[in-house]
Amino acid sequence: MSNVIWPSLPPDQLKKAEESTLQRELQWLLRSLQGTFTTLKDGLEECSTLLAPIEPGSTLVLSSMRSENVKGFITRVGSRIVKADIQLRFATLPPPPKQQSYSLRLSTQASAPSFMIPQLTNTRNLLAQALDVIDTGRWTGNSHDASFISGQLRLLLDLILEAKQSLKGSDELINKWYENPLDERTFDPPLPQNLALNLSISENAIVAHFRTLHLAQQNTPTSFTTEALSGLSIRQRLGLAARLPDHDESDRVFSFRGQEVRVREKARVESQDPSLMALMAKLNALEYGVKIARRALAAVMDIDDSEND
Structure with missing residues (x-):
């Protein structure tokens, strides 16, 4: 089969015909991308709903x-922990008299600080920005300008990738647990001075790290060390070091609440969050949809799209 145009056109007319055809194809694609924007907006709104502060939230086991x-x-509503009831059994965190474990319960007082998960707050903000990008591409900007639409798709892809990374988490964020300690008044009774609790997101799961601490300068007489050893007999205190399990931070010194401390005991627990898993799946689908749109537009515009791979 031949694809030669008959009757044949002179080279200059053929070039004009090709340019005209390409321009019509580009305008058709730009019109169809408006429908793509609508589909992407629906998907982003579904993602935002998964992070919206809607009761009853997600109750997750920490064990x-x-x-x-x-x-x-713990119970998560949106990007905030609204309920927590955790029992700890650490050799360096003795329980109150007549109790078998140390209880952590979220304060119900109106003046208590909110227990927020910054990664989820950041993810929700990124989704809101992505929705703004789509609205700009549909209503505010020039929907017939291929370069403008290409730029909006690039920005949209960047926001989706950043939201995904926020849900995946990073070791750097987890390892800087000492920089922004949780307000003790978040719990009732308040967190003891020698306990650090950190909540983060890693691979769509809620990850909690519990650390009991002691001053790096053992001979410094402060309430920090007194509280750490209260409730222990002399025999327990003498034998404590031999029984403590090794961990990857035992030889490091951290600056925590203005004091140089070491980590005595450390525990890590995680709980898969079905809502966050669903959110990641939707973001993966949105990423794929945006990449397909960018690839099609780049082909018609005859520009390099290697960064889209």
């Missing part, structure tokens, strides 16, 4: 797998 160190649950 250490091979020990009784951590047992309990």
